[in-house]
Amino acid sequence: MQISRNKKLPGINIKLNECGLKATLPRIKVVEALQNSKKPLSAAEIYKLTKKYTDRASIYRSLRVFTECGITDEINLNEGFLRYEISGKKHHHHIKCDNCGAIKCIDICIKLDVEKLTGYRINKHSIEFNGVCPNCLKNYS
Amino acid sequence: MQISRNKKLPGINIKLNECGLKATLPRIKVVEALQNSKKPLSAAEIYKLTKKYTDRASIYRSLRVFTECGITDEINLNEGFLRYEISGKKHHHHIKCDNCGAIKCIDICIKLDVEKLTGYRINKHSIEFNGVCPNCLKNYS
DNA sequence: AATATAAATGCAAATCAGTCGCAATAAAAA
DNA sequence: TTTTTATTGCGACTGATTTGCATTTATATT
Incomplete structure (x- = not known):
């Protein structure tokens, strides 16, 4: 092409x-x-x-x-x-609104805590949330 | 049957x-x-x-x-x-060793923190890790 | 700039997890 | 025991992702 x-x-x-x-x-x-x-x-x-x-x-x-x-x-x-x-500068995770589909970033992470706690060398981790965002909560009671 | x-x-x-x-x-x-x-x-x-x-x-x-x-x-x-x-009594997450396949439980969770931080009503969350367990780390240098 | 070569592409076929429709079956209610 | 309704088992299907392979293209080489 x-x-x-x-x-x-x-x-x-x-x-x-x-x-x-x-x-x-x-x-x-x-x-x-x-x-x-x-x-x-x-x-x-x-x-x-x-x-x-x-x-x-x-x-x-x-x-x-x-x-x-x-x-x-x-x-x-x-x-x-x-x-x-x-892949951005700052590490983050995500939360998705099951109602409107919006995906927001979250800055909290527990990778280091888990590494310390378990003794594992962590290669990969996934910390993801689903729910209803404040805006949709407001609109649907 | x-x-x-x-x-x-x-x-x-x-x-x-x-x-x-x-x-x-x-x-x-x-x-x-x-x-x-x-x-x-x-x-x-x-x-x-x-x-x-x-x-x-x-x-x-x-x-x-x-x-x-x-x-x-x-x-x-x-x-x-x-x-x-x-579904057990106490809430937990998991870490899997990519080398030996072992799956361990982790007691830390940030659901409440994220709920507070974002204002979402969280329906579902997944906090999972992959890596190499201490035992495999030891055996493979 | 022209050529060589190794990486990447595009296509079609395959795989793999998970779902669906439906007639037959089995659990619980009557 | 019979009726009702949920659940099953089968096979076909979907949707995400992968693979094989001949062709093409980016980059290194001349």
């Missing part, structure tokens, strides 16, 4: 190359989709946004290597699929 | 009936499998243990109603499937 390369985002290309990854158009489009989103995206949502440039299998492959390289974070909100977001 | 009923566990039957559920053999076998296991089981693992008495669809249906009734808890260890355990 020979479409002119996006000159506006050399940062992405550099970051991909730093990780030993080729800066391909499909990958750049996936990164852009995530960067432009205010909430973590599922593979299906990314596909909707990037289908002109890539296919599902490639998106899944990209998300996997991105996550391995620390370019993205994988988020499990118990929806039956995973979401991804660009 | 007319197989003589297990007289040894009237407690289960009563508990199921209390929840408005019929105490069927398939359900009793699923509960027994979970009670006899030292770690949370996946639907596939339960099926291996109970296939003489039930099928996969029924197991999934049982696990769903059990969890709705508070008989079981659903655990998401980011394995691509869910695990279930009999």
Whole structure:
């Protein structure tokens, strides 16, 4: 697929190359989709946004290597699929409103406490919440 | 399926009936499998243990109603499937060793803190860890 | 700038967890 | 014992994710 390369985002290309990854158009489009989103995206949502440039299998492959390289974070909100977001500066977790679908970030984490408590070397952890947000609570009694 | 009923566990039957559920053999076998296991089981693992008495669809249906009734808890260890355990007295979370597969319980929880912090009414939360246990760490340098 | 080479892609087929429709069966109520 | 209603077991199905493989593309090499 020979479409002119996006000159506006050399940062992405550099970051991909730093990780030993080729800066391909499909990958750049996936990164852009995530960067432009205010909430973590599922593979299906990314596909909707990037289908002109890539296919599902490639998106899944990209998300996997991105996550391995620390370019993205994988988020499990118990929806039956995973979401991804660009790995930000500050570590955080999420809470999703089951009523309106909003996803908010939470700054509390107990990884270090659990590491201390258990003696495990923790590779991965997932701290995710579902509920009803204050706004929806207000509107529905 | 007319197989003589297990007289040894009237407690289960009563508990199921209390929840408005019929105490069927398939359900009793699923509960027994979970009670006899030292770690949370996946639907596939339960099926291996109970296939003489039930099928996969029924197991999934049982696990769903059990969890709705508070008989079981659903655990998401980011394995691509869910695990279930009999709902015990004290609330807890889990950490799984990626090396030996052991699953340990953790008593810390931040549900209340998050509830306070966000104003959400939390319906569900999942706080799960993966890593390498002290024992495996010791053995592999 | 042209070429080599290794990585990545796109497609279709496969896998795997979990669900659904429905006729047959079994538990609990009458 | 009979009736009622929930539950089962089967097979087909969905939806997320993965895999094999021939083709293409980014980057290193000349």
